[in-house]
Amino acid sequence: MKKFACAVAGAASLLLCAGTQAAEPATGSLTIAQAAESTMLDVTRAAAGVDWYILGNINEQLLQPDPTLEVKNWLAEKWELTEVDGLPVIEIWLRKGVKFHHGGELTSSDMAFAHKRLANPDVSKWPHYQAKVDHIEIIDDHHFKIIFKEPDGTFIPGAGLMRLYGISEAYYTSHSEEEIQQRPDGTGPWKLVDRKVKEEFVLEAHDDYWNQEHRPGVKNLTIKIIPEDITRVAALQTGAVDWIDAVPPAMIEDVKKMDGIATTARPSGNNLFMSLPQYLDKLPGRNDNPFKDVRVRRAAALAVDMEGIIEHVLFGQAQRYTTTTPGSAAYDASVEPYPYDPQKAKQLMTEAGYANGFDVNCYNLITPREPNVKEYGEAFYAYLGQVGIRCKLIGEEYAPWLARNNRSREPQNDGILTHMWGHGVVADPGTPWSGHMHCYAPGEGWGSYSHYCDPEMDAMVKEQATVMDPADRIPLLKRIGKKKYEDVAGGITTYVPLVTFAWREDKVDYKPWPWMGFWRKLQEIGIKH
Amino acid sequence: MLNYLIKRILQGVISIIGASAIIFAISRLDDPTLLLLPIDATPEMVENLRQRLGLDLPIVQQYLIFLGNALQGDFGNSYRWEQPALQLILDRLPATLELAFAGLVFALALAIPFGVLSAVYRDSWFDNFAKLFAMLGQAMPNFWVGLLLILFVSVNLGWLPAFGREGFDSLIMPAIALGWYPVAAMTRMLRSTMLDVLDSDHVRMARAIGVPNRVVVWKYALRNAAVPLVTMLGIYFANMLSGAFVVEVIFAWPGMGRMVVEAMFARDFPLLQVGVLFSAILFVVVNLLVDLSYGVLDPRIRHD
Numbered sequence: 001m002k003k004f005a006c007a008v009a010g011a012a013s014l015l016l017c018a019g020t021q022a023a024e025p026a027t028g029s030l031t032i033a034q035a036a037e038s039t040m041l042d043v044t045r046a047a048a049g050v051d052w053y054i055l056g057n058i059n060e061q062l063l064q065p066d067p068t069l070e071v072k073n074w075l076a077e078k079w080e081l082t083e084v085d086g087l088p089v090i091e092i093w094l095r096k097g098v099k100f101h102h103g104g105e106l107t108s109s110d111m112a113f114a115h116k117r118l119a120n121p122d123v124s125k126w127p128h129y130q131a132k133v134d135h136i137e138i139i140d141d142h143h144f145k146i147i148f149k150e151p152d153g154t155f156i157p158g159a160g161l162m163r164l165y166g167i168s169e170a171y172y173t174s175h176s177e178e179e180i181q182q183r184p185d186g187t188g189p190w191k192l193v194d195r196k197v198k199e200e201f202v203l204e205a206h207d208d209y210w211n212q213e214h215r216p217g218v219k220n221l222t223i224k225i226i227p228e229d230i231t232r233v234a235a236l237q238t239g240a241v242d243w244i245d246a247v248p249p250a251m252i253e254d255v256k257k258m259d260g261i262a263t264t265a266r267p268s269g270n271n272l273f274m275s276l277p278q279y280l281d282k283l284p285g286r287n288d289n290p291f292k293d294v295r296v297r298r299a300a301a302l303a304v305d306m307e308g309i310i311e312h313v314l315f316g317q318a319q320r321y322t323t324t325t326p327g328s329a330a331y332d333a334s335v336e337p338y339p340y341d342p343q344k345a346k347q348l349m350t351e352a353g354y355a356n357g358f359d360v361n362c363y364n365l366i367t368p369r370e371p372n373v374k375e376y377g378e379a380f381y382a383y384l385g386q387v388g389i390r391c392k393l394i395g396e397e398y399a400p401w402l403a404r405n406n407r408s409r410e411p412q413n414d415g416i417l418t419h420m421w422g423h424g425v426v427a428d429p430g431t432p433w434s435g436h437m438h439c440y441a442p443g444e445g446w447g448s449y450s451h452y453c454d455p456e457m458d459a460m461v462k463e464q465a466t467v468m469d470p471a472d473r474i475p476l477l478k479r480i481g482k483k484k485y486e487d488v489a490g491g492i493t494t495y496v497p498l499v500t501f502a503w504r505e506d507k508v509d510y511k512p513w514p515w516m517g518f519w520r521k522l523q524e525i526g527i528k529h
Numbered sequence: 530m531l532n533y534l535i536k537r538i539l540q541g542v543i544s545i546i547g548a549s550a551i552i553f554a555i556s557r558l559d560d561p562t563l564l565l566l567p568i569d570a571t572p573e574m575v576e577n578l579r580q581r582l583g584l585d586l587p588i589v590q591q592y593l594i595f596l597g598n599a600l601q602g603d604f605g606n607s608y609r610w611e612q613p614a615l616q617l618i619l620d621r622l623p624a625t626l627e628l629a630f631a632g633l634v635f636a637l638a639l640a641i642p643f644g645v646l647s648a649v650y651r652d653s654w655f656d657n658f659a660k661l662f663a664m665l666g667q668a669m670p671n672f673w674v675g676l677l678l679i680l681f682v683s684v685n686l687g688w689l690p691a692f693g694r695e696g697f698d699s700l701i702m703p704a705i706a707l708g709w710y711p712v713a714a715m716t717r718m719l720r721s722t723m724l725d726v727l728d729s730d731h732v733r734m735a736r737a738i739g740v741p742n743r744v745v746v747w748k749y750a751l752r753n754a755a756v757p758l759v760t761m762l763g764i765y766f767a768n769m770l771s772g773a774f775v776v777e778v779i780f781a782w783p784g785m786g787r788m789v790v791e792a793m794f795a796r797d798f799p800l801l802q803v804g805v806l807f808s809a810i811l812f813v814v815v816n817l818l819v820d821l822s823y824g825v826l827d828p829r830i831r832h833d
Contacts, residue, residue, distance in 0.1 A: 039609045047567050048609075121577055128571050181611065197610075198621065198783035199694070226692050226781040230676050234684050234691040399796050402563045408572060409563070421568060431569050445571050 026205040028527045029220040030508065032243035033232050034520065037198065037225040041184045042177070043165045044117045047125040049269070049422075049518065054201055054223075056515030057522050058101075059186035062092060062111075063161035065426035065514050069327030071157075075106065075166050075187065077142075081156070081468060088151050088468050090162070094142040099208035100168040101191040102183075108144035112136040113169035115146075123177075129155075129163045151466040153473060154430035157329055161427060189215050189523055200224050217509055217526015236261065236502055243503035243510060245520060249315035249371050255502050262505035265498040267319050267327075269422040269517020270370060271429075274380065275405075275436070275491040276300060276416055277451040280360075283414050290358050296389075297488035298338070299348035300416075304383040305340040306494055313375050318495035321423075323481030325496050327514075329428040329470065330477035335485045337493070345387040357388020361415025367398045370420065370497045377418045380494070384416075391416070405449050407440040413451060419491060421449070422517060428477055430464050437461055437480075437490040452490050457483060537820065541813035548809035549599075552802055553592050560584065561796030565608055582608065595802070604806075605799035607792070614799040618785055618807055624694055625784035628776065629769035631700050632707030633762065639712045640758075641751075644719025648727060649746055659716055666713025675706035675779040692781035703780040707773055711765040718761055722754040729753075756826050763819030770815075771808040 038054040040046040046055055064074035073079065077095040081088060098106040117123060119130035132152035137145040146164075148155075156162055171185040184192060189209050194202040201223040205216040224241060226232040229248035233255060235241045247255050247263065256263055276297055281289035290296045310318045320337045324330045349355065362384070364377035374395065381391040394415070396404065403409040405417060421436060423429035438446040438461040439453035446461070447453075460480045467473045484490060499519060503510050509528045515521035562578045563570075579585045583594065598605065604615045647659035682702060683691035690699045726732060727750055735745045774786030789804030791797075 040611065045611060047565060121574060122581075125566060125570075128569070128574060178612070196783065197617065198787060199781075224693065224781065227787075228676075228779045228781065231679055231692050231779055231781060234679050237684055238687060238691060240690060240692070398794070399559050399561070399564055403560065406563060409560075435569055443572060448572075449568070 025207070026216050026219040026526065028218050029222070030218045030243065030525065030527065031222045031224060031241045032503075032522075032525075033224040033226045033235055033241040033245070035225075035227055035229070035232060035244075035246040037227075038201075040181065041192065041195075042181050043167065043184070043186075044120075044124045044126070045181070049516070052516055052518055053520040054192070055184070055186075056188075056518065056520060057190040057203065058184055058188045058192055059165045059167065060188050061161050061163070061165055063156075065161075065327070067511060067513055069426050069514060071161065071426060076162070079162075084147075088148045090146040090148075090156070092144055092146065094144070095210065096142055098166065098187050098210045099206075100166075100171065100185050100187055101206055102168065102171050102185045104168055104170055106166045106168075106187055107141040108136075108138040109141070110166060110169045111144060111164055112138055113172065114164050114167050117167070117172070118163065118165075126163065151468055153465045153467045154428070156468060156470070157424070157427040157430070157473075190221065198225060214513075214523055216522065216524070221522065221525070233502075236504070239504070242508050243501065243525070245499065245501050246371075247500040247502050249317040249500075252315060252317065252500055255500075260504055260506050261502050262510075263500055263502045264512060265317065265500045266512055266514070266519045267325050267517065268370070268497045268499045268519075269424070270420050270497060271321060271325075271423040271432070271493070272370070272373070272376070272418070272420045272495050272497070273491040273493045274300075274416055275413070275419045275449075275451040276488070277413055278453055279451070280414065283412060286414070288358065290352070290354055290360075290389075293352045294487055295348040295352040296354060297492075299345040299352070299387055300384060300389055301338040301488050301492045302341045302345040302348070303387040303389065304380055304492070304494075306337065307340065309376055309379045309383075310495060313379050314372055314495070314497070317371065317498045317500065319498060320494070321496050322485050322493050323478075324423045324429050327426050328424045329474050330423075330481050332478045332481050335481060342386055349388050354388060357390055359390045359392065361394055362391035363394050363396045363401065363404060363413070363415055363417045365398070365401050365418035365420070366395050367401075369398070373418065373420075376494075380418075381416070389416075407448055407450065408442065417451065419449070424517070426514060426517070428473070430477070433480065433484075433490070434461055434465055437484065450490070454487065454489065457487070457489055534821075537817050541817060544813055545806065545809045549596075549802065549806050550592065552805040553595060553798075554588065556796070556798045556801055557588050557591070559796050561608055561798065564796055599806075604803045607800040608797045609792070609795050610797075610800070614797075614803045617788065617800060618803045621783060621785040621788050622807065624782060625770060625773055625777070625786055627700065628703055628707060628773055628782055628784055629766060631704035632769050632773075632776075633711070633766050635704045635708035636711035636715055636765070637762070639708075640715035640719060643712070643716040644758075645723055645746060645751060647716070648720045648723035651724065656720075659720070663713040663716045666709055666716075669709065671706045671709055672775045672779055674709045675702070675776055678702045678706060679779070694783055699780075703776050703782050706779065707769055707776045711761075711769075714765070715758060715761055719754060719758050722757050723750060726750045726753045752826060756823060759819055759822050759826060763815050767812040767815045770811045 034053060036050045038051045040051045043055050043059045060075050062074060062076035063071050065071050075095055075098060077093045079090060079092045081090055094108060115130055115136050118126050121127040132148055132150050134147045134149040137147055166187045168185045172180060189206055190203040191206050193204045203221040205219050209215050226235055232244050233251055236244045237258060255261055276291040278292045280286045306320055322335045322337050323332050362381040364374060366374045381393055384391055404411060404413050421432040423432050434446060436449045437452060438450055438458050440447035440450050464476050467476055507528055509526045511524040512519050513521040513523040562575050566574055583591055606612060607614045607617055610617060643659045647656040650656055679691045682689050689702055693699050732745060732750055735749055773784055774790045777784040777787040785804060792800035
C-alpha cells in the first residue's frame with residue numbers, strides 16, 4: 001500500500017482561530033434579506049447555485065473552506081489518500097459528537113447512505129460525481145473508506161469538496177421525498193423551521209451544533225426574499241431587515257455612505273470568459289477560421305480594456321483573473337492578465353492575415369445571474385471592433401444561450417459567445433476545464449461546452465482528471481493554466497464578479513463564510529452586544 | 530338568458546383549451562433539461578431526465594397526456610420545485626387576487642370622482658388638474674411608481690413597509706402602484722362619456738323638471754356613462770391579474786405572477802401551463818361577469 005502525504009489534521013488543529021461569536025447559547029432574532037430564493041431543499045436533488053444559499057447552512061460536508069478560503073477538515077476529523085492494488089482509496093475518520101437537527105449522531109453508515117443516494121440517477125442531480133466510486137467500506141461508526149474503481153482527480157477538490165453530505169439515513173428513510181424537501185435534515189449550524197414560498201425561510205440555530213467556536217450568535221433567523229434591488233436596499237435602510245446580500249453595483253457607493261451600514265465584498269463563484277470558436281470553417285457559409293490562429297486569439301485578448309470595463313460598466317465590482325482566482329488550487333499569481341494594447345492587437349491581426357479584419361456573430365448573454373452581464377458584453381464586443389473583429393451583436397437569453405453553448409445541441413454556435421462557469425473560488429477548475437478546454441468529444445463527456453481544440457491540451461486535461469494527489473495535481477493545474485494563458489485556450493478570461501453584503505453594524509455581528517463561492521453560509525452571524 | 534350563459538361558458542372553455550394548447554406548443558420550442566441539471570451533467574443524465582419528464586415523446590402525445598391528467602386535476606410537478614404545480618399556483622393565487630382587487634378599488638376610488646367632476650366642471654381648474662393627473666398616470670409605468678413610493682413613503686417618511694405581505698399596511702403601496710395606470714385611463718374614459726351623457730336629451734329633461742343636479746349627475750348620468758367604464762374595468766382587472774408580476778417583484782409580494790414569470794425563464798413547463806391556464810380562466814370569468822353586468826346597468830341590453 002502506498003500512502004500519499006496528504007493533508008491529515010488532528011482535531012486540535014481543526015478549530016480555526018477565534019471567531020466573532022462566543023460559545024454561549026444563541027438568543028434573539030435577526031431578519032435578513034436575499035435577492036434570490038432557493039427552490040430545492042434536498043442536497044441530493046438540488047442543482048441550481050441558488051439552492052446552496054440555504055442548503056449551505058443546513059448541510060455540511062467532510063471538508064469546508066474557512067473565511068480565508070483555506071480548506072479545513074470539517075465533518076472529517078482527518079483523512080488519508082492511499083492506494084490499494086493500484087486504485088485510490090480515501091480513508092476517513094469522522095468527527096465524533098456531530099448531531100443531526102432531528103436527532104441522532106452522524107456515523108459512517110450515514111455517509112454510505114449519502115453516497116448511495118447521490119449515485120442514484122433517479123433521485124440525484126450528481127450521480128456523475130460518484131461514478132468512479134466503487135463502494136464505501138464501513139470500518140466502524142466513525143471510520144470508513146471510499147473505494148474507487150478508477151482515479152477521480154476532481155473528487156477531493158471538486159465542487160462540494162469530497163462530494164458527500166452528512167445526511168441522516170434514519171431521517172431520510174423514514175420520511176417521504178416531499179417531507180424531506182419541506183423539512184430537510186442536516187448537521188449544519190442552522191435548522192429549517194418554516195418556509196413560505198416567495199416570502200421567507202425561518203431558521204433556528206442548531207442547539208447541539210458540534211462547532212462551538214464557529215456558530216451563529218443568534219437563535220432565530222428569518223430570511224426574506226426581496227428580488228428587487230432598490231427595495232432590498234430600502235428594507236435595510238429603514239431597518240426592516242438587518243443584513244442584505246447582492247447590493248447592486250450601481251448603489252454600492254450610496255450604501256457605503258449610509259449611516260450605520262457596513263459592507264464587504266467577496267469574489268463570487270462564477271468566472272466569466274469569452275469563447276472563441278475554432279471551427280467556423282466547418283459551418284455552412286463560412287470558409288475562414290480566424291480563431292484557429294493563436295495570433296488572432298491574442299489580438300482579441302489585447303483589444304479589450306477590461307480594467308476600464310470593470311471600473312465603468314461593472315462599477316468596480318469585479319476582479320480580473322487569468323487562470324483562476326486566489327483560493328483555487330490552480331491559482332498562479334505569476335500569470336498576469338493580457339494588458340490593453342490595441343496597437344499590438346492590430347499588429348497581430350495583420351501578421352495573421354486579417355489586416356482588414358473580419359465579421360463574426362457575437363452572442364451576448366442576457367441574464368440576471370450576475371449584474372450588468374449584458375452591458376459588459378456590449379462593451380467587450382465594441383472593443384473587438386476597434387481591431388477589426390467586427391461583431392454582429394446578438395442578444396441571447398439564458399436558456400437558448402445554454403443550448404447554443406452546449407456542443408451536442410442545435411443550433412451550433414457560430415460566433416463569439418459570452419460564457420460563465422465557476423472555476424472554484426475554493427477547490428480547483430478541473431471540471432470546468434474538462435468542459436471547455438478539451439476538444440469536443442461526442443458521447444465521451446469531454447468538451448461539452450468547448451469551442452477550442454488542441455491535442456496537447458487534451459492530454460493535460462485528461463491527465464488532471466486522474467491525478468488525485470494534491471502534490472502532483474497542483475503543479476499540473478498550474479502548467480495547464482500557463483498553457484491556457486499563452487494559447488488563449490478556452491476563450492478570453494475576463495472577470496469574476498464581486499458580491500457585496502451590507503448590514504447594520506450597530507446590531508449585527510457578521511463574518512462571511514464561503515460555500516461554493518456563494519458566501520451565503522451564515523456560519524457566524526449574530527447580534528452585537 | 531340561460532342559453533346565452535351556456536353559450537358564453539362553452540366559448541370560454543374553448544378559449545381556455547386554445548390558450549393551453551398555444552402555451553403548451555410555444556413552451557416546447559425549448560428543451561429545459563440543460564437548465565435543470567448541473568452544467569457538467571453527462572449526456573446520459575440529460576437523456577434520462579428527458580425520458581423521466583416525458584419530453585422524448587411526440588409533442589401531440591405530450592399534449593394529450595397533459596390534457597388527460599389535467600382533467601383529473603393532475604397538472605404534474607413543477608420541474609424546479611418538484612412539487613405539484615397546481616398547489617404552488619393555488620397557494621399564490623389569493624395574494625394576486627388580493628392585490629388586483631385592491632388595485633382596482635384604488636383605481637375606482639379616484640377615477641369615478643375625478644372623471645365625473647372633471648366632466649361636470651368642464652374646463653375648470655379641477656378639470657385641468659384631472660387631465661394633468663391622467664396624463665401623468667399614463668406616462669408613468671407601475672414599476673416606476675412603485676419605486677418612487679418606496680423611496681418617498683418608506684425610506685423618507687417611514688410610514689409604510691417597503692416589501693412583503695403582512696397586513697393592510699403592506700397592501701397600500703402595491704395597490705397604488707398597480708392601480709395607478711387604470712386611474713388615468715378610467716378617468717379619461719369616464720370624463721369623455723360623462724360629457725356625452727350630460728349633453729343628452731334625457732339629462733336636460735331631468736334638469737328641466739327640477740331633479741336636483743346631484744341626483745342627475747351621480748344617479749342618472751353616471752349609470753349611463755358606466756357601461757364603457759365597466760368594460761374597461763373587466764379588461765383592467767384581468768390585466769392586473771396576469772400583469773401584476775412587475776409590482777409583485779418590486780414589493781416582494783408573494784403572488785402568482787412572479788412565480789409564473791420565473792417559471793417561464795426556467796422553462797418550468799408544468800408551472801407555466803398552470804399559471805397561464807389560471808390567467809385564461811380568470812380572464813374568461815371576468816369578461817363573462819362584465820358582459821352580464823351590462824344588463825344590470827342598462828336594461829336595453831339584457832340577454833333575454
